[in-house]
Every structure is written in C-alpha cells, then in structure tokens.
Amino acid sequence: MNDGKKYGFTTTILHSDRQKPIEHGSLHKPIHTAVAYGYRDVRELVDVFQGKKVGFRYGRQGNPTVTALEEKITRMEEGVSTLCFSTGMAAIGALVQALLRAGDHVVSSTFLFGNTNSLWQTVALQGMPVSFVDATDVANVERSLKPTTRIVFVETIANPRTQIADLARIGALCRERGILYVVDNTMTSPYLFRPKDVGASLVLNALTKSIGGHGNALGGSLTDTGLFDWSRYPNIAENFKRLAPAQCGMAQLRAKALRDFGGALGPEAAHHLAVGSETMALRIERESSTALALASMLSADARVAAVYYPGLPSHPQHAIAKQLFRAYGGLLSFELKEGFDCFDYLNRLKLAILASNLGDTRTLVIPVAHTIYHEMGQARRASMGIAESLIRVSVGIEDTDDLLDDFKQAFNS
Numbered sequence: 001m002n003d004g005k006k007y008g009f010t011t012t013i014l015h016s017d018r019q020k021p022i023e024h025g026s027l028h029k030p031i032h033t034a035v036a037y038g039y040r041d042v043r044e045l046v047d048v049f050q051g052k053k054v055g056f057r058y059g060r061q062g063n064p065t066v067t068a069l070e071e072k073i074t075r076m077e078e079g080v081s082t083l084c085f086s087t088g089m090a091a092i093g094a095l096v097q098a099l100l101r102a103g104d105h106v107v108s109s110t111f112l113f114g115n116t117n118s119l120w121q122t123v124a125l126q127g128m129p130v131s132f133v134d135a136t137d138v139a140n141v142e143r144s145l146k147p148t149t150r151i152v153f154v155e156t157i158a159n160p161r162t163q164i165a166d167l168a169r170i171g172a173l174c175r176e177r178g179i180l181y182v183v184d185n186t187m188t189s190p191y192l193f194r195p196k197d198v199g200a201s202l203v204l205n206a207l208t209k210s211i212g213g214h215g216n217a218l219g220g221s222l223t224d225t226g227l228f229d230w231s232r233y234p235n236i237a238e239n240f241k242r243l244a245p246a247q248c249g250m251a252q253l254r255a256k257a258l259r260d261f262g263g264a265l266g267p268e269a270a271h272h273l274a275v276g277s278e279t280m281a282l283r284i285e286r287e288s289s290t291a292l293a294l295a296s297m298l299s300a301d302a303r304v305a306a307v308y309y310p311g312l313p314s315h316p317q318h319a320i321a322k323q324l325f326r327a328y329g330g331l332l333s334f335e336l337k338e339g340f341d342c343f344d345y346l347n348r349l350k351l352a353i354l355a356s357n358l359g360d361t362r363t364l365v366i367p368v369a370h371t372i373y374h375e376m377g378q379a380r381r382a383s384m385g386i387a388e389s390l391i392r393v394s395v396g397i398e399d400t401d402d403l404l405d406d407f408k409q410a411f412n413s
C-alpha cells in the first residue's frame, strides 16, 4: 500500500493496519491491554519521556491499539494526526481543557447536540463566554467575533433538526482571521464529508456513532487537518512552542487534556471501533438511501407536518448538502400534524427501537423534546427550532422496504 497510489476510502481503511508489521501476521491490530511499557536501555526510556523518540510509556497517554485507530481516522480525514478520547464529549472537553484560558471567547452554532450545548453553558459559567449563533449564515458568525474569540465550533448536519452550517464560508472567515475552526463531523462522518475541504482546523468525530457503527463502544477523536497555523494561537505554552509549529497544538492537547484530565480511550473499545469502521462506507450508503426513501414517504403523507432531511429538495440547505456531501446520511426528523399523538405513533412502531443513540446498525427513534432536549426547557428548544412533537430517526441498515412498511403501519391505529 505504500506504492504511492491513492486508494479509495474503504480500501485505505481496511489496509491501514498493515502499514507496519503486526505480530504473527495478524490481520487485525491486537488488543494491547498493558498499562505500562518497559525499556532495556534507560536512555531509550528517557528519550520517549522527553518526546525525542516515538514510543509508549503509560496507557493514559497512548496505547498501540488506540494509535492504530488514530491512524485510521487520520487517513479517513486526510489529516496530519489524531487523538482519541473515551467519548465524543471527552474530545470536546479536551478543547476547553487544553486550548482555552479565562476570558477567551467561543462562537458556537446554536444548533447543537444537546450535551455539547450543556457543555458550552458550563464553560461560560467558568469565565469563557460563549456566543450561540445561527451558523447557517456566515454573517451571524462574523458579527459575533471578538478580539478574544479563540474557537468557532459548528456541527456539519446539526442533530436533530438537520440544519447545515455555512461550512465553506465560515472556513474562509476563520482562515482570514486566524481563528481555530472546529467542525464536529459526527453526523456526516469522514465518508460523506471531509471538513478539511472547507478549511477546518480540527475535526471532531464521536466514534460512538457511524464510525464504530454497532452501538457497542464509546469513543471520540480530534484530528488536526494541518491547515491551522498554531504559531498564531495565543494559548500555546512555552514548552510546546519549542516543537515544530505543525505539532504544537496536538502536543498541547495530548498533554494538557488527555494526560492531565485522563479521558483516555480503552484498548477494547478502540478495537471495536476500528473493526466497525471497516464497514462504515457500506453502512452509510445503505442508511442514506433508506433515509431518503423514508423522508420522501413521510413528506408525502398528509398526517405529517414537517420532515427535516438534507436530501429533500425542500430542505433550506439542500444545495450546500448536495455540493459538499457524498450522500445525505441516516439522520432525519419529523413532526406529526396536530391531532396525531407522537407517543402513540412511536409505540406502534415494531422495528424501530425507542432509544437515543445514532449511527447504529438498527433504526432508532426518540421524541426529542421529552428526552434528550428535556433538560434545556421549552424556550431554548424553541430557539433551536425543536417542536414539542419532533421525532428523531437514526436510520439503520434494515432492508429498506421493511422499514418503510413499519413507519407506514404505525399511522394506522
């Protein structure tokens, strides 16, 4: 594979472990459970500690099974390097722990995963103000920038209402102003979209979702795309500034967030996620085509008030989705017309499971306002465009006709 040829997405992921020899010719990277790594020569141990030599020392800072997964994700995102964390939220938390100081300002899309919304509220209370803006228009982002703005944070397709950020124009704005642009790529996944193409500095993936894909392991990652000039970032500590500018941001994230706060990904989870990632493209192709069929069926139904899916021509950012994404993904949401109870409808579904994950092989549904967005209250929900009857669907890989039949039969009481 080191023959210089540019292979396709799945070929690259499948064969990435073989770039380095694996014991016994094992086709999968083994699960290395050791916490510590021993050396024969103390000079070698010292060099690894001082970062002069690549190697492992203690499991919180790095593990061979996790490193193999990081290399896979770096290839998926065509980035420079990747750091894995115990969950997607731990990866977002790492941004705060390693890169923000008191008084720094963050601009975030208002259309956000619920726990990320909650995290930014906490960060604001800790002395780093956060402006929430409608990021579907770059003008709103630009208007909210301050001299102290350190991070602009957006999701590609926002969960659950599927708003799409003005990805390319925000990228151009951040590049012009030298601001770190963090794109949460969870809903698109690196198969559908590479945030590097729109100028992202760091790409965040909740590996728990489409990359792992089977609902059997939690994980998160941050990938450095190599586009950001870290020498312009004000919060790099002196000892990391001594490194090459291309490395200092990730080195600070590894030490100040992963090492000091300890949200390390375990080797067993890393193995599940790596194996799951091999079939990601196949799963997402199926999920995307079924989701488009389901969205079309629901929007033609007189009992449905609204359907939100980027693949529908009626979606406000359909043109951006069509231009930037390989397909439209497996997330959709919809509202029933008045007089149709969304709880009754959900209870009549036979295949779709009442559960809160995304990107599983099985189709999952949830009434958003009453569960994952319950804590924030009705006013904030309304500002995020979340109707009280909104149903979120994470489309799985079931046979398409079976799923369409299920959502159809559930209308008939």
Ligand SMILES: *Cc1c(COP(=O)(O)O)cnc(C)c1O
Binding pocket: 087, 088, 089, 090, 113, 116, 155, 159, 184, 186, 187, 206, 207, 208, 209, 218, 219, 220, 358
């Ligand atoms: C699930 C999710 C996260 C958090 O990931 P966890 O692994 O559950 O912590 C972050 N962003 C988005 C868009 C998500 O869907």
